[in-house]
Each structure stands twice: as structure tokens, then as C-alpha cells.
Amino acid sequence: MNNRYWNGLAGIVGREWLRFVQQRSRLLSALVRPLLWLLVFAAGFRAALGIAIIEPYDTYITYETYIVPGLACMILLFNGMQGSLSMVYDREMGSMRVLLTSPLPRAFLLAGKLLATALVSLLQVYAFLSIAWLYGVEPPPLGLVAALPALLLVALMLGALGLLLSNGIRQLENFAGVMNFVIFPMFFLSSALYPLWKMREASEWLYWLCAVNPFSHAVELVRFALYQRLDPLALAVCLGLTLAFGALAVLTFNPQHAAIRRSA
Amino acid sequence: MNALEVHGVGFAYGARQALCELEFATAVGRFTALLGPNGAGKSTLIALLTRLYDLRQGDIRVLGHSLAREPRQALARLGVVFQQSTLDLDLTVEQNLRYHAALHGLSRRTAAQRIDRELARQDLGERRHARVRELNGGHRRRVEIARALLHDPALLLLDEASTGLDPASRAALGQHVRALTDEGMSVLWTTHLLDEIRPTDEVLVLDRGRLVAQGSAARLSGESSLSDAFTRLTRPETVA
Numbered sequence: 051m052n053n054r055y056w057n058g059l060a061g062i063v064g065r066e067w068l069r070f071v072q073q074r075s076r077l078l079s080a081l082v083r084p085l086l087w088l089l090v091f092a093a094g095f096r097a098a099l100g101i102a103i104i105e106p107y108d109t110y111i112t113y114e115t116y117i118v119p120g121l122a123c124m125i126l127l128f129n130g131m132q133g134s135l136s137m138v139y140d141r142e143m144g145s146m147r148v149l150l151t152s153p154l155p156r157a158f159l160l161a162g163k164l165l166a167t168a169l170v171s172l173l174q175v176y177a178f179l180s181i182a183w184l185y186g187v188e189p190p191p192l193g194l195v196a197a198l199p200a201l202l203l204v205a206l207m208l209g210a211l212g213l214l215l216s217n218g219i220r221q222l223e224n225f226a227g228v229m230n231f232v233i234f235p236m237f238f239l240s241s242a243l244y245p246l247w248k249m250r251e252a253s254e255w256l257y258w259l260c261a262v263n264p265f266s267h268a269v270e271l272v273r274f275a276l277y278q279r280l281d282p283l284a285l286a287v288c289l290g291l292t293l294a295f296g297a298l299a300v301l302t303f304n305p306q307h308a309a310i311r312r313s314a
Numbered sequence: 315m316n317a318l319e320v321h322g323v324g325f326a327y328g329a330r331q332a333l334c335e336l337e338f339a340t341a342v343g344r345f346t347a348l349l350g351p352n353g354a355g356k357s358t359l360i361a362l363l364t365r366l367y368d369l370r371q372g373d374i375r376v377l378g379h380s381l382a383r384e385p386r387q388a389l390a391r392l393g394v395v396f397q398q399s400t401l402d403l404d405l406t407v408e409q410n411l412r413y414h415a416a417l418h419g420l421s422r423r424t425a426a427q428r429i430d431r432e433l434a435r436q437d438l439g440e441r442r443h444a445r446v447r448e449l450n451g452g453h454r455r456r457v458e459i460a461r462a463l464l465h466d467p468a469l470l471l472l473d474e475a476s477t478g479l480d481p482a483s484r485a486a487l488g489q490h491v492r493a494l495t496d497e498g499m500s501v502l503w504t505t506h507l508l509d510e511i512r513p514t515d516e517v518l519v520l521d522r523g524r525l526v527a528q529g530s531a532a533r534l535s536g537e538s539s540l541s542d543a544f545t546r547l548t549r550p551e552t553v554a
Contacts, residue, residue: 153389
């Protein structure tokens with residue numbers, strides 16, 4: 051990468067980092083949600099939802115251990131959508147213009163913004179995993195390293211999906227509705243909270259909805275990576291969808307569309 | 315070579331035509347005012363000049379570089395101050411400037427030198443580490459001008475940059491921007507406030523998406539005031 055591109059990328063990532071550091075409440079609010087699920091919900095449902103031996107685990111595990119990968123991905127899901135929300139906000143309020151009027155290709159600028167959001171999200175995920183460790187959920191230390199590329203890929207996939215969705219948003223207020231129709235169905239109709247075989251026992255069609263949900267593949271990719279295993283199908287789905295969502299997001303990104311739709 | 319050339323540019327928001335067959339050029343090193351009432355199409359034109367909106371009709375050249383065919387070369391020569399502030403309020407003045415410098419591909423060393431230079435030029439040295447949120451409107455505008463000049467553009471676009479400023483800050487801003495033309499900078503200043511125009515300024519008058527006049531303010535005014543001339547050009551039905 052030549053220096054011009056490298057400097058541009060460093061600037062975008064640096065800005066995201068500065069904003070994150072200066073808004074400490076962002077870290078706190080990003081951690082509260084998964085910690086509530088881990089410390090309250092999982093503790094309460096431990097007896098009812100004990101998990102049998104399933105891949106990638108070698109033995110029986112507690113329910114807390116089972117849901118940690120899903121909760122890590124939950125942080126990435128919310129951040130990916132919120133990152134896109136901030137792009138809608140930036141587009142409305144004008145600071146996105148600084149980015150878009152710079153002499154770098156638009157696709158590079160958007161990819162840089164997605165990468166910056168993803169890197170900041172990873173910090174929040176590892177903060178969550180550290181607290182989970184102290185709570186007794188202890189994946190192998192090397193698994194925490196092996197999970198890094200998986201988490202980065204999932205963060206990029208969800209960020210690209212968020213950007214793609216935000217391209218269809220006329221204005222900021224409409225995004226809240228999309229979040230309710232995207233985040234919650236994606237999270238609950240996945241393997242984040244319960245294994246798919248349990249879902250199949252309840253309902254065949256619910257099982258299939260969960261099985262085709264990209265978020266299930268994201269959770270399984272991270273779950274396997276945390277135990278130094280690879281789920282090839284999950285990797286292929288996440289990689290393919292990251293490229294597809296990213297390409298579509300870049301192709302459909304155009305600030306003038308929002309202005310034209312608003313004035314139409 | 316002209317600083318800016320606009321050839322046959324049109325733009326529509328759906329069925330509503332915002333700009334029609336615009337055709338004009340501005341000279342290098344001149345202060346050019348783009349005048350027009352609200353809704354004349356000034357901000358749409360700025361969005362096209364900065365490539366925020368894609369050009370679908372006509373061509374725009376910045377210092378000879380076509381925005382459609384050589385966007386990176388054209389944008390590299392363009393400094394922009396938008397009507398709405400685009401500074402990051404949570405970052406300091408220096409952090410905002412560093413971000414812009416990085417987006418224009420400047421190395422850290424070059425960026426540091428240019429930031430020192432522009433902060434000194436805008437008399438903002440003491441505000442370097444202040445968060446933008448703590449600055450008043452006039453200072454924020456000066457930060458935006460410092461930012462727009464960091465990458466050494468040849469053409470500076472200011473879209474209603476004096477909006478929201480008190481009279482003293484408006485006057486100081488106008489004086490400051492005009493001084494840049496002494497250094498060879500070309501300036502395109504959009505406004506609907508006629509008291510910001512001097513008789514020697516080159517003026518473009520835009521009304522309902524069409525260019526209705528171009529020339530020096532003195533020539534357009536003729537025997538009357540610029541205000542009368544502007545009313546005659548943009549609201550001829552109100553002139554007896």
C-alpha cells in the first residue's frame with residue numbers, strides 16, 4: 051500500500067480510536083448488555099439449559115461457557131449496526147463529508163471506516179472475555195489468540211451488513227426500526243443462546259431459520275476458534291458474506307440518494 | 315487555465331430540477347462570489363463541485379482536472395468549508411487537523427509542519443489543544459479554514475461560511491479569506507448576504523438553478539445598488 055493510502059487508513063483508524071477513548075461510556079455501555087446476559091440470565095437458566103457434549107467442546111459445559119461466544123458476537127453485532135448508525139448520523143450532520151471529499155477512492159474510505167469500527171469493537175470483546183474469564187469461563191489461552199482473526203472477520207461482516215442497511219435509510223430516525231427488525235431477530239434466531247439441535251426439538255422451521263442465519267455461522271466460527279478448532283462452513287459463509295455485503299454496500303453507497311429521496 | 319470551469323451542469327432531485335445547464339468559469343487568484351437567494355441551487359452546486367453528488371450532466375474542471383475523469387487530482391486541489399460545521403466536536407483542534415491531513419495522504423511530519431503553519435496563520439495557536447466543543451462560532455470557522463488549507467489547495471470553496479456568525483466575526487472572516495487571494499489562492503464564496511460583496515469582486519448570480527448574471531459587482535450594480543440589481547435579477551416580478 052503506498053504512503054498516501056496508509057496515511058489515510060491510519061487517520062481513519064486513529065480518529066475512531068480517539069473518539070472511543072474520549073467516550074468512555076461507550077465501553078461501559080457495550081459491556082453492560084452481554085454481562086447482564088452472562089451474569090444474570092445465564093446464571094438463572096444454568097440448571098434448565100445445561101449443555102451436553104457438542105463440538106467443539108470435549109466435555110459437558112456450563113450454560114455460561116456455551117453463551118460466551120454468542121455474547122462476544124452480540125457486541126460485534128450491536129457495534130456493527132451502531133457504526134453504521136454513526137455513518138447515517140455523520141451523513142445527516144455533515145462530518146461524513148470530510149471523509150468523502152478527500153482524494154481517496156470511496157471504496158477504500160468505506161472499507162477503512164469499517165476496519166476502524168471493527169478494531170475498536172475487538173477491544174470491547176476482549177474486555178468482555180477478560181471479565182468472563184474472571185467469572186470462570188476459561189477457554190484455552192491460545193484459543194483467545196486464535197479467535198482474533200475470527201472476531202475480526204465477523205466484525206467486518208456485520209459492519210458491512212450495517213452499512214448496506216444504512217444505505218437504504220432516509221434519515222436517522224428510521225434506523226431505530228431497522229435495528230429492531232435486524233438485531234433482535236438475528237440474535238435470537240441463532241445458535242448464540244441455544245444449540246441448534248435444541249431448537250430443532252422445539253420446531254423444525256425455527257431450526258432452519260437459525261441454520262441459515264449468517265449470525266449463527268458467525269457465532270460458530272468464533273466458538274470453534276476459541277477452542278482452536280476451525281468450522282470450515284462457518285468460515286466460508288462469513289468470508290463470502292463479508293465480501294458480498296461489502297461490495298453491495300460500496301456499490302449502493304451514495305449520499306445524494308438520501309437527499310433525492312428526502313426531497314422527492 | 316481557469317481555477318474552476320463548469321460546463322453544461324444540471325442536477326435534479328427526482329422530478330425537481332435544481333440546476334439547469336450551468337456554464338461559467340472563475341479566474342485563478344480571484345475572489346468570486348456566488349450569489350443566490352435561498353433555494354437557488356448553491357448548496358447543490360457545492361455538493362457537485364466536491365463530488366458529494368455524482369455528476370450526471372455536464373463537466374466540472376478544477377485547475378484543469380475533470381472531476382469525473384480525474385477526481386483524485388481535482389479533489390486534491392480543492393479546499394472546502396461547508397455551510398454546516400463538519401468538525402468533530404469531541405476532538406481537539408489539532409486532532410481534527412491531523413485527521414484531515416491523514417485523509418489527504420500527508421505524512422505525520424508534513425502534517426505537523428502544516429498544522430503549525432495554519433494555526434499561526436489563523437491565530438489559533440493557543441487553541442491548539444482545546445476541544446472544538448469549547449470554541450465559539452468564529453473560532454470554529456477559522457479552524458475549518460485552517461483545515462481546508464492544510465493540503466495546500468489552489469481553490470477554496472466556502473459555502474455560506476459566514477452563516478450564524480456575529481457581524482464582527484463575519485467581517486473578520488471575509489477579510490481573512492480575501493487576504494488569501496493575495497497569496498494566489500482562488501476563492502469561491504457562496505452567500506445570500508449582499509453586504510459581504512465588494513465592488514471589485516467577481517460575482518455569479520444563481521436563481522432557481524440558472525446562472526442569471528456574471529461580472530464584477532460594480533458592473534452588475536450599474537447606477538443602482540447591488541441589492542437593487544440582485545432583486546432585479548432574481549425577482550424581476552417585484553420590480554416596478
